[in-house]
Amino acid sequence: MLDMLQYDFMRxxxxxxxxxxxxxxxVGTFIVQRRLSLxxxxxxxxxxTGIGLALLTGxxxxxxxxxxxxxxxxxxEVLRARSRSGGDVALAVLFYGGLAGGVLLTxxxxxxxxxxxxxxxSITSVTARDLYVVAGLAVVxxxxxxxxxxxxxxxxxxxxxxxxxxxxVRFLSVLIxxxxxxxxxxxxxxxxxxxxxxxxxxxxxxxQQVTRGxxxxxxxxxxxxxxxxxxxxxxxxxxxxxxxxxIVLLALAIFLAAVVGGSVVRRRRTVPAPVPDExxxxxxxxxxxxxx
Amino acid sequence: xxxxxxxxxxxxxxxxxxxxxxSGVDLRVGAGEFLAVLGANGSGKSTLVRALLGLVPLSGGRxxxxxxxxxxxxxWKRVGYVPQRLPAGGGVPATVREIVASGRVARRSRWRPASxxxxxxxxxxxxxxxxxxxxxxxxxxxxxxxxxxxxxxRALAGEPDVLVMDEPTAGVDAASQAALAAILRELAGxxxxxxxxxxxxxxxxxxxxxxxxxxxxxxxxxxxxxPPAWSRAAQAEDPHHHGPREGARSDEIGMxxx
Ligand SMILES: Nc1ncnc2c1ncn2[C@@H]1O[C@H](COP(=O)(O)OP(=O)(O)OP(=O)(O)O)[C@@H](O)[C@H]1O
Ligand SMILES: [Mg+2]
Numbered sequence: 001m002l003d004m005l006q007y008d009f010m011r012x013x014x015x016x017x018x019x020x021x022x023x024x025x026x027v028g029t030f031i032v033q034r035r036l037s038l039x040x041x042x043x044x045x046x047x048x049t050g051i052g053l054a055l056l057t058g059x060x061x062x063x064x065x066x067x068x069x070x071x072x073x074x075x076x077e078v079l080r081a082r083s084r085s086g087g088d089v090a091l092a093v094l095f096y097g098g099l100a101g102g103v104l105l106t107x108x109x110x111x112x113x114x115x116x117x118x119x120x121x122s123i124t125s126v127t128a129r130d131l132y133v134v135a136g137l138a139v140v141x142x143x144x145x146x147x148x149x150x151x152x153x154x155x156x157x158x159x160x161x162x163x164x165x166x167x168x169v170r171f172l173s174v175l176i177x178x179x180x181x182x183x184x185x186x187x188x189x190x191x192x193x194x195x196x197x198x199x200x201x202x203x204x205x206x207x208q209q210v211t212r213g214x215x216x217x218x219x220x221x222x223x224x225x226x227x228x229x230x231x232x233x234x235x236x237x238x239x240x241x242x243x244x245x246x247i248v249l250l251a252l253a254i255f256l257a258a259v260v261g262g263s264v265v266r267r268r269r270t271v272p273a274p275v276p277d278e279x280x281x282x283x284x285x286x287x288x289x290x291x292x
Numbered sequence: 293x294x295x296x297x298x299x300x301x302x303x304x305x306x307x308x309x310x311x312x313x314x315s316g317v318d319l320r321v322g323a324g325e326f327l328a329v330l331g332a333n334g335s336g337k338s339t340l341v342r343a344l345l346g347l348v349p350l351s352g353g354r355x356x357x358x359x360x361x362x363x364x365x366x367x368w369k370r371v372g373y374v375p376q377r378l379p380a381g382g383g384v385p386a387t388v389r390e391i392v393a394s395g396r397v398a399r400r401s402r403w404r405p406a407s408x409x410x411x412x413x414x415x416x417x418x419x420x421x422x423x424x425x426x427x428x429x430x431x432x433x434x435x436x437x438x439x440x441x442x443x444x445x446r447a448l449a450g451e452p453d454v455l456v457m458d459e460p461t462a463g464v465d466a467a468s469q470a471a472l473a474a475i476l477r478e479l480a481g482x483x484x485x486x487x488x489x490x491x492x493x494x495x496x497x498x499x500x501x502x503x504x505x506x507x508x509x510x511x512x513x514x515x516x517x518x519p520p521a522w523s524r525a526a527q528a529e530d531p532h533h534h535g536p537r538e539g540a541r542s543d544e545i546g547m548x549x550x
Binding site: 033148157212 | 345368369383389395402428430446
């Protein structure tokens, strides 16, 4: 674990893994609460078009993806609010549009290899300059969560009640979508666009197995995010595996452990403190039945 | 401005897919008034209160909150709303306290942490609905009636001047209804305005100043609170045969207000 810190690129990778581990689940908590778990995927597909455009025009792929992602997320939110079918179709439209656009543009550029890097991630190719951008974006995302968290919480609970509390509902909806887009861009270099939203959703799913509250879920999810990002990175270095999938599989493993652990914890909690003799007798009887 | 009534609708119309859910409602809710909205399922009660708060757009007429159309109204900390539907429960759990505390959002600055006044209001709201001991539990694991009490507490935590409640007592047991009646009596005593949608008035009945009975998107009857028998009859599909008690005609609108 420590010898990987000898390398500059691994130190950079480690810092960016920590940043991703913290930010993706923080935003993901709101996304899951709003039942928009696939938003990250939609934005991820749109990002491809941004990268394609950037490669074509010779600008920074990070910047291209950022601009196109934020625009796409805002478009998803507007379509979701306007259309009857809800976010579902809106997401699908942008999914396919973004993917097709990205493949088309990168193909013209002959950038199939770099497309690969963005689809599946290559954390070790993150440069120091990328890291500054990613760190800056992470600060922005966490700042938004910190400042607007309470309002976003009420918005995600009940949009109508949020309106009667005088909250700028439309602005907040766009804000959460745009923040999710920024998070996708933060994570895309490391995790890859196809797996980005796993790190927004899976840690939250794991956390809510063992928590009772929103805040608790968010904090535990951030812990799960950092844990899986750092150990996933270390493991991929150790065993020469691709980091993105390693990180995501670790998060999934934690999720499975939490499902099992959570149900045990809940069963403990609901068992009445004094165990009557009958119950014990019943348990013995059951054991006997199983034994026979 | 200060003399403007908390809620006032003139000729309010609401359309859903070409069908009128509200067809020309005139309603004035005076300061300090306790108004009950009765009527059969689908008669437009929820649509009426949601339109009063600007949650559904009017296709005709106008409505004002403290003299200002909802779109331009800014003083939302004066308004509390208890929706009829329980939230579907998003993917993430929230504790009872977190949900109740979110009712303070209109009173708190974005930049300021919770003050002791915020915490005191949340504690008081939790005690008022008898859920102080469940404050740290996940709201979605409570019973339906308990969840409704969480929503009531969320509205109470905001310490609103006008409290709009859409069937807050549906599925709530007798003891909790009596507790709610006690809270509302205290609020009414402090001059707060209450709009209550209900099928069964139950222990809230003595608090009510005026009743509005909705029927096919119109105010069919308006007047003094009906005897308990009427409030049960109000659920019937056809309330024509059970008129409210005498002197309760709609031309008395607003006479009792203020
Ligand atoms: N969002 C909506 N879209 C379409 N139609 C609606 C919508 N909300 C209400 N309606 C229609 O408007 C009419 C009045 O509905 P409303 O919810 O106001 O009734 P209600 O009096 O509150 O009934 P209940 O006692 O069941 O709560 C109904 O016919 C309903 O189908
Ligand atoms: Mg209703």
